[in-house]
Amino acid sequence: MKKLEKIIERIVDYKYETIRIKGHSINPDDFTIIAGPCTIENRESLEEIALHLNSIGINFMRGGAYKLRTSPQDFAGLGSIAFDWLGTISEKYNLVTVSEITDSSHLDEMMEKVDILLVGTRNMLNYPLLTQIGKSGKPVILKRGMSSTVEEWLLASEYILSEGNSRLIYCERGIRTFDSITRNTYDISAIPLLRKYIPFPIIGDPSHATGLRELIKPVSLATVAAGASGLLIEAHPTPELVKVDSRQTIDLKTLTEINQLSGEIKKILY
Amino acid sequence: MKKLEKIIERIVDYKYETIRIKGHSINPDDFTIIAGPCTIENRESLEEIALHLNSIGINFMRGGAYKLRTSPQDFAGLGSIAFDWLGTISEKYNLVTVSEITDSSHLDEMMEKVDILLVGTRNMLNYPLLTQIGKSGKPVILKRGMSSTVEEWLLASEYILSEGNSRLIYCERGIRTFDSITRNTYDISAIPLLRKYIPFPIIGDPSHATGLRELIKPVSLATVAAGASGLLIEAHPTPELVKVDSRQTIDLKTLTEINQLSGEIKKILY
Amino acid sequence: MKKLEKIIERIVDYKYETIRIKGHSINPDDFTIIAGPCTIENRESLEEIALHLNSIGINFMRGGAYKLRTSPQDFAGLGSIAFDWLGTISEKYNLVTVSEITDSSHLDEMMEKVDILLVGTRNMLNYPLLTQIGKSGKPVILKRGMSSTVEEWLLASEYILSEGNSRLIYCERGIRTFDSITRNTYDISAIPLLRKYIPFPIIGDPSHATGLRELIKPVSLATVAAGASGLLIEAHPTPELVKVDSRQTIDLKTLTEINQLSGEIKKILY
């Protein structure tokens, strides 16, 4: 554990710089839900989601414009136009926006049009991208690589931190194992582990962790009870109709329940 | 999923027969904590644990007499004498006892001296042993194999169920993955998955799942929030002094906290 | 590596006792092919195989009588009668027999009727069984557990060795990983690793490693080139008709080719 202890020591030294945008903030000890569509498909449903988030007190909205797909033949997002919708709508409902950055060539555009960058599991090992994000100073959520150890995840985060960007959130989203009954195996223990040793927010992504709509609610509540700083959830008014990750997207009613129950569990823990 | 659906259909048909012993019972929708030492080392500490369990309303006590150790040079339990202590002490405090069966040659003795058999992760694939337990009709907790899929786990349980023994509890205890920062990777999603489709109790073992004392509490609470029917926890008055699994054993104060917080979370869920 | 070095030191000290039966022997530096049906299904095909082995100079025949099947509804072997056929036929063709022991209750019968015991992947962690085999002194092949590290495999072997039985062969048969395009992932590097540090024979099982008939020949040759002491192969006159593991069973013509090419590669290596 010697090597790990040194890494932890360094990361503690970087100190988390509170992400504060549009009057909202994210802190390790608070609980923040970030919800929205996997991929932005049209303006109407995005607005419907924004309205709902606003109505139940969720201040952070996710929405993908560029997607990395395992096959080049799959739908890969609408690009720039999606950012424009995201911008206008989030303005209207005073929501902070989160969107995945898939390539460093999108960085300039996203610096302007998105509030928080999301580095997906496939890019946790893309150190040149992480370095550029570090230099940009932009708030960022760093997902764990699907086959990365916690130690490698922390080391990867140093590519961002060592460039002077401490507005960083870690996101556990499940790792790859021999069982594929769920999409990934959610490493719930990583959450209290990071909470204990690292003074940065750590959130969980039950959508990618399970890949199964019917498990999102219990796994979300487990994430809260484990001490997470928040959740990243794929939600949509008509989950069965979305083009990407439909099977793991929940409807807005379930999101409301998760939001409410999370609050109640959180109260018990403190 | 076709094959899995058929397995689930068969298991649903077996129907859970409520485990009811010494006035206590275990049900899928209730929440039952089973706690105690990994391995019984002496009479005094066992009594101290029993007294504590009784005082906080925990009615089920675990305690190992025969252990499977990775190396033949490690301490492998006290054998019969431990069962005698377990019997006397549990009688006194009206506790239901749970102990691991490591070999079919111990079955006769354990039929008499122990209330619930525990099949450990190494024996989930020991089908001759499972068949004998099936024939015995004895209540049994079947841990998931450390590298078994959920499907294989369900199939293994049929070796017990198909012999007519439906007093069966499933126990998730973590699976083996590429990361060893925790002892295993706890497959928390397996809990709501089984709860949804299988009408048998499913409990979680945060001790073996994490291997780290400091993570037992948050991971226990996550297990409750995920909808589990209970917990199997290694606890001891002086965890740092026990010979086996010391690093993952919690003290009695932490056990009390888990017991209390579990109850509060459980109340919210329903 | 400190812990591993100590284990290796102990195992080196046990010293391999050459397995010598019916005039045939197995040595680390030689190359021995053991072939035959996964499960013995009838006398006729077993004799056809024996005749073929004898004609191409293979002196070791495998054949299962008791099988461990993932589901209790699958065919689990013919039991005793299969041993009788194996005994008579092997006598006639002067073949050494190898059969899997699935439960310690079969040990007495197998001591008499089989030449070499095979401990399958599911039983590598069945320490009580290993201890009994150790006491029996019977030659044994210990397969690696499907999710066991090399270190754990070596430790398990000590349950046999420490009882005074040094007529032991290790068998690599693939481990469980996230990819299931082949049945397991064959850990070919384990072969030169054990050859370098452990003075016991180490053989490979390409049948279970790949699960795909069309890969058995190249993977067998790779095993030879990696320095293995031999091969364990499932072969049958009509592979497509066998009840168990049909998809990974090769025909006798392919076996002949493997036997011949192995000899040629072996010559180059020395």
Next chain:
Amino acid sequence: MKKLEKIIERIVDYKYETIRIKGHSINPDDFTIIAGPCTIENRESLEEIALHLNSIGINFMRGGAYKLRTSPQDFAGLGSIAFDWLGTISEKYNLVTVSEITDSSHLDEMMEKVDILLVGTRNMLNYPLLTQIGKSGKPVILKRGMSSTVEEWLLASEYILSEGNSRLIYCERGIRTFDSITRNTYDISAIPLLRKYIPFPIIGDPSHATGLRELIKPVSLATVAAGASGLLIEAHPTPELVKVDSRQTIDLKTLTEINQLSGEIKKILY
């Protein structure tokens, strides 16, 4: 297997375009060794290697200028100057050069200064990079992702192929599993699998597969015997002195032996 069959069908249709550079070529049925330092550290040792390769008939030299390191604090290569040395020296000894591309910003420089691009395991999922390489038309070796299935590897390759670049070589380099006694677990079966179904060269990288110098020779020979189209090996005059991957780098004498024995095994196979 239906989905896999369709992928294979598409890849077969792309048809391999023989890589032919400086009078040397790579073909699926031939056997090509690519050797050299992990990272180019100085001009002298690079020249010594080049001279040696030339003297034993190896025509392809690898050498890294930009490295992806798990920690930002590790040595990450000399950059441009290393390409200049590689260019001059390879010219002198008529060697084809291979170097890893770690970021698309290096593509222009590498188009000019390197003969074959190497996409490392961390970038197999970097689809924007693969797309650009596809557009460039440059010969490329695509390593398998450390936790990618064969199916995902084939899909990733379509990001290159579908852009019209069919000068593609696949490279198996080991996958991540629960055992870390070797650096990775070499999936030797993937080699005959691709050889059987895909008409592109598939080579093996025993250096990253094992991470252990003493296993490179046997695992290299296993790769040949499994039917590979070649090997990618880290070799250096003084392996114990190199800064990166020292533990898995072989000396030039061992390389000579591998080269010679590979030729002899190859002859037997045909």
